[in-house]
Amino acid sequence: MKHTLEVDGVMLSFGQNRVLQNIYLKCESGSVTGLLGRNGCGKSSLMRIMFGEPLTEDRSVRIDNQSLLGSFRDSKDMRYLPQQHFIPKHLSLTSVLDDFGLEKDRLLENFPEFDAFPKLKVNQLSGGWQRILELYIILMSESKFVLLDEPFSHIMPLHVETIKRLIVEEKQNKGILISDHLYEHIMEVSDQVYMINNGRSFLIESAQDLHDNGYIRLR
Numbered sequence: 001m002k003h004t005l006e007v008d009g010v011m012l013s014f015g016q017n018r019v020l021q022n023i024y025l026k027c028e029s030g031s032v033t034g035l036l037g038r039n040g041c042g043k044s045s046l047m048r049i050m051f052g053e054p055l056t057e058d059r060s061v062r063i064d065n066q067s068l069l070g071s072f073r074d075s076k077d078m079r080y081l082p083q084q085h086f087i088p089k090h091l092s093l094t095s096v097l098d099d100f101g102l103e104k105d106r107l108l109e110n111f112p113e114f115d116a117f118p119k120l121k122v123n124q125l126s127g128g129w130q131r132i133l134e135l136y137i138i139l140m141s142e143s144k145f146v147l148l149d150e151p152f153s154h155i156m157p158l159h160v161e162t163i164k165r166l167i168v169e170e171k172q173n174k175g176i177l178i179s180d181h182l183y184e185h186i187m188e189v190s191d192q193v194y195m196i197n198n199g200r201s202f203l204i205e206s207a208q209d210l211h212d213n214g215y216i217r218l219r
């Protein structure tokens, strides 16, 4: 069954700073939706609002036309990878995978390096490996939708390629919303790409659109 995640009616200001005001965004299971925009345009805020953080009262977030009210999000509906580390640092790799219902063998198929630190706690992993683990558990766990905020930051290029492959494979099981400034990767894995500029969202078609909106400089 195909699922749809939509958000609109978002109004977000911090004091005099009007951040979001004319937003419509739609994600569908079976596809990857990219989200791009200049630093500070409101991408993370929008994901946080979609995930239920009470940044503003003015929003409508719906899955399959059913409004998601309040701040609780069932993990069967939606999971969210924030920019900051979120796994409690004292947990072991094994317990983290168990908590998210994931098999270690599958992790090792994609990132065999984890085999070298079987008993390590999360805080004994390097920052990049923590990030890979966090991304992996959110992306691969059962859920209708996952929101990934800067999944490629702190990750070496070889593993960025692995993650891109996993994203494309995993979209068969869910809808994926992804935001990162490595825009070429976003354009490559996404089936559709939204941009936020001056508080409004719109679909873009090409790198030329990104240039025209002051996000990249084409030579």
Ligand SMILES: Nc1ncnc2c1ncn2[C@@H]1O[C@H](COP(=O)(O)OP(=O)(O)OP(=O)(O)O)[C@@H](O)[C@H]1O
Pocket (backbone or CB within 6 Å): 014, 017, 019, 037, 038, 039, 040, 041, 042, 043, 044, 045, 046
């Ligand atoms: N708690 C807060 N208090 C005041 N202003 C905030 C707060 N959180 C975010 N902002 C402002 O809201 C705007 C949007 O921030 P947000 O982090 O959503 O942008 P972003 O598009 O994700 O940026 P980046 O690409 O730099 O991560 C920025 O101007 C930021 O300064």
